[in-house]
Amino acid sequence: MxxxxxxxxxxxxxxxxxxxxxxxxxxxxxxxxxxxxxxxxxxxxxxxxxxxxxxxxxxxxxxxxxxxxxxxxxxxxxxxxxxxxxxxxxxxxxxxxxxxxxxxxxxxxxxxxxxxxxxxVIGSVAGSPWGVVSLVLLAVTIVVGVVVVRRRRAHD
Incomplete structure (x- = not known):
């Protein structure tokens, strides 16, 4: 919060x-x-x-x-x-x-x-270095997914 x-x-x-x-x-x-x-x-x-x-x-x-x-x-x-x-x-x-x-x-x-x-969720995942890496990878995956979907829609 x-x-x-x-x-x-x-x-x-x-x-x-x-x-x-x-x-x-x-x-x-x-x-x-x-x-x-x-x-x-x-x-x-x-x-x-x-x-x-x-x-x-x-x-x-x-x-x-x-x-x-x-x-x-x-x-x-x-x-x-x-x-x-x-x-x-x-x-x-x-x-x-x-x-x-x-x-x-x-x-x-x-x-x-x-x-x-x-x-x-953030506290439990970010409690370890692997948790921080997981959150970063999740954020990157979401951003890449949004970009790919938008490009496909624009292409269609």
């Missing part, structure tokens, strides 16, 4: 995590919404035309605002669905009502088991 969160009690930790995820979700929504109106750079525009955003738009079209709420309990889909809501120009009050319970769920998960599990 980031050092500035270490000394907080449970309620304060949940509030801090809620504020963090709320700010991140709002920023994602508004950046995507502004990109659609042409106020963002070409870099954002290219990301918004990608495969992940098309999948996010399909989920949003199929399930509506509840897809935004549930996305906070996933890894990787949260950003895509928040951006999809912005691209789709979902009305802000509707987006806000869908986002708030998702932010609370995310904060509760990370305040209880999220960070505890992450740091327990």
């Amino acid at each position: 980031p050092a500035f969160l270490d000394d907080l009690g449970f309620v304060e930790l949940v509030v801090a995590l809620f504020v963090i995820v709320f700010a991140r979700a709002q920023a994602t929504y508004w950046i995507a919404r502004l990109a659609v109106t042409g106020l963002a750079s070409r870099r954002w525009g290219r990301w918004l035309d990608g495969t992940a955003m098309r999948r996010g738009a399909l989920l949003l079209n199929r399930y509506g605002p509840p897809a935004v709420t549930v996305s906070f309990l996933t890894v990787g889909l949260q950003t895509v669905l928040n951006a999809s809501a912005g691209v789709a120009r979902m009305r802000w009050p509707v987006y806000l009502l869908a986002m708030l319970p998702g932010c609370l769920a995310w904060a509760l998960v990370y305040a209880t088991i999220g960070f505890a599990v992450l740091w327990a």
